[in-house]
Amino acid sequence: MKPLSGVRILEFDGLGPVTFAGMVLADLGADVLRLTRSAAAGAPAFTDVGGEVLHRGRSAVDVDLKNPADLARVLGLIGSADALIEGFRPGVMERLGLGPEVCTARNPRLVFGRVTGWGQTGPMSRQVGHDLNYIGLSGALSMMGEPDRPPRPPLNLVGDYGGGAMLLVTGVLAALLEARSTGRGRVVDAAMTDGSALLTSLFHALGARGLWAGARGANLLDGGAPFYRCYACRDGRFVAVGALEPQFYAALLQGLGIPATEAPQFDLAGWVRLHDRFAAIFATRDRDDWAAHFAGTDACVTPVLTPAEAPRHPHNAARGTFVEQGVVQPATAPRFDGEAATPEPERPPLSLDQALVRWI
Known part of the structure; x- marks a missing residue:
């Protein structure tokens, strides 16, 4: 029930x-x-x-x-x-x-x-x-x-x-x-x-503490941070990078082959340069190659899937996140114990x- x-x-x-x-x-x-x-x-x-x-x-x-x-x-x-x-x-x-x-x-x-x-x-x-x-x-x-x-x-x-x-x-x-x-x-x-x-409550709180700039693309969660944004890959598809915490950022740098001393995470003046460096590296391989490369790590790098691809991803398939009833569609959410x-x-x-x- x-x-x-x-x-x-x-x-x-x-x-x-x-x-x-x-x-x-x-x-x-x-x-x-x-x-x-x-x-x-x-x-x-x-x-x-x-x-x-x-x-x-x-x-x-x-x-x-x-x-x-x-x-x-x-x-x-x-x-x-x-x-x-x-x-x-x-x-x-x-x-x-x-x-x-x-x-x-x-x-x-x-x-x-x-x-x-x-x-x-x-x-x-x-x-x-x-x-x-x-x-x-x-x-x-x-x-x-x-x-x-x-x-x-x-x-x-x-x-x-x-x-x-x-x-x-x-x-x-x-x-x-x-x-x-x-x-x-x-x-x-x-x-x-x-x-x-x-x-937008979080961003009002951050703004009140001087932690959110008025300009778009200059902040932690709006694409301004090079470690929290999407990147184009060699095949024209994309990966999402969400390495916010220092330990996850360290895993990201390791996976990209960048020494930590060359890429301090919160050097805001260096964010544009670091973004360009990340972009150049991600452009050297296909999206699914990067997904396999970072799979099982704490780097928080995942593929950006299309609506047609998402139902076939192993995680979504295992959870039954999508179902087919006439058309493929999202399943019910949230889940309750014992309920399909x-x-x-x-x-x-x-x-x-x-x-x-x-x-x-």
């Missing part, structure tokens, strides 16, 4: 963080119903975004929230739910007649999880935006990329998923624990600007009446 077995969650279909949060909650064992917008509502369901991966573990339930009969059935589901999650702009759920006041009047213990870019309040709360905008405003984006170029988008991992979906999941789980003891739910306001700002990491495939769709029978 998975940790969230027996927990019922309504997911109002959407893009980005809501879909990912619904997947994570279903992977953890929650019974998640994904309410999708019917063709009658004038908007197609997001079935083509994420497909069998991001929609795994739950059924789609076709609804028209502008239809009073469908709205009444959804309220019936809300009466039996432990939580709902939605990612509409502020005010949309209220206009649909499904705002927190209405829903918690129907079900006082309901946890009402909301994820948006800017949050439910504030002067920009109703403004449009995307991941890149949110992490730009939080300060996170300014630290990413090469020093002499514009910041580079880190996919949509920091805003949508790290600062949005995972903080939504955290908030919903915390509120569910509280509701079990108090009988009262909470409204969870997960803003991607807030969440991505939270993810294999996700449940997407369940067959249900009608609203079937969903009500199942829950009520």
